[in-house]
Amino acid sequence: xxxxxxxxxxxxxxxxQGNEDSALYHSTLIAVADxxxxxxxxxxxxxxxxxxxxxxxxxxxNLRSDLDSQSETLQLALSNIDEAIASEIxxxxxxxxxxxTLTALAAAEESVVLLHIGDSRAYRFRxxxxxxxxxxxxxxxxxxxxxxxxxxxIADHPQRSVLTLALMGRGMSELATGEESSPAIHVYPAQRxxxxxxxxxxxxxxxxxxxxxxxxxxxxxxxxxNNLIAATRDGGAPDxxxxxxxxxxxxxxxxxxxxxxxxxxxxxxxE
Numbered sequence: 001x002x003x004x005x006x007x008x009x010x011x012x013x014x015x016x017q018g019n020e021d022s023a024l025y026h027s028t029l030i031a032v033a034d035x036x037x038x039x040x041x042x043x044x045x046x047x048x049x050x051x052x053x054x055x056x057x058x059x060x061x062n063l064r065s066d067l068d069s070q071s072e073t074l075q076l077a078l079s080n081i082d083e084a085i086a087s088e089i090x091x092x093x094x095x096x097x098x099x100x101t102l103t104a105l106a107a108a109e110e111s112v113v114l115l116h117i118g119d120s121r122a123y124r125f126r127x128x129x130x131x132x133x134x135x136x137x138x139x140x141x142x143x144x145x146x147x148x149x150x151x152x153x154i155a156d157h158p159q160r161s162v163l164t165l166a167l168m169g170r171g172m173s174e175l176a177t178g179e180e181s182s183p184a185i186h187v188y189p190a191q192r193x194x195x196x197x198x199x200x201x202x203x204x205x206x207x208x209x210x211x212x213x214x215x216x217x218x219x220x221x222x223x224x225x226n227n228l229i230a231a232t233r234d235g236g237a238p239d240x241x242x243x244x245x246x247x248x249x250x251x252x253x254x255x256x257x258x259x260x261x262x263x264x265x266x267x268x269x270x271e
Contacts, residue, residue, distance in 0.1 A: 010240070086171075206236065
């Protein structure tokens with residue numbers, strides 16, 4: 001199976017002057033990175049993440065039938081991204097403190113492999129139901145998990161945007177939680193005609209999961225992507241928002257081999 005139909009959009013929102021989001025999409029890989037560390041630093045960090053990940057796309061495509069190797073390749077990509085960010089910071093003092101989230105889904109034969117660091121999100125829409133596949137690496141999420149706050153308290157919480165995990169060039173030990181050997185990698189069984197969604201937090205900062213599901217269910221893929229962006233703008237769009245919707249299905253016979261298909265880029269990675 002592959003990501004056979006893809007709708008991807010990015011938008012500055014109504015407050016930001018520049019786009020710190022970067023994204024890519026391909027028949028075997030979709031990814032979103034949300035940079036942090038100021039306008040310049042955020043753009044650079046997310047661009048490094050997406051452009052570095054893109055170099056692994058041929059290998060990820062070739063390993064679709066070997067989940068263990070595909071997962072190991074994504075883990076290697078994560079390490080290379082962190083090293084590239086560290087190298088860029090070392091060469092420019094003004095970039096100290098920059099970093100990025102990264103959420104990506106790789107298509108395998110009957111599964112999707114999630115690579116996730118930070119608070120960009122991955123969802124699956126199946127039979128009319130939206131399920132969140134990613135778990136936010138944020139202070140807010142930790143407080144929710146511990147039962148110390150409620151969902152109703154999130155909007156006004158002073159730490160609502162504070163990350164507990166991000167790619168900042170500090171080495172892979174910074175990304176280990178001790179819970180498992182590769183905490184950033186998760187494998188999910190997939191079904192034909194599943195719809196997968198990845199988005200920067202500019203989407204869920206405005207729209208609830210219920211609202212996202214309603215918009216996705218009410219329109220064809222391309223229009224649904226447009227409607228998600230429009231709904232965030234209607235809600236004030238305080239941040240950049242990037243969203244990718246991708247259907248999981250067999251490739252049509254007329255479609256070229258996946259390895260021959262170009263990788264498309266959005267946001268800072270497109271520049």
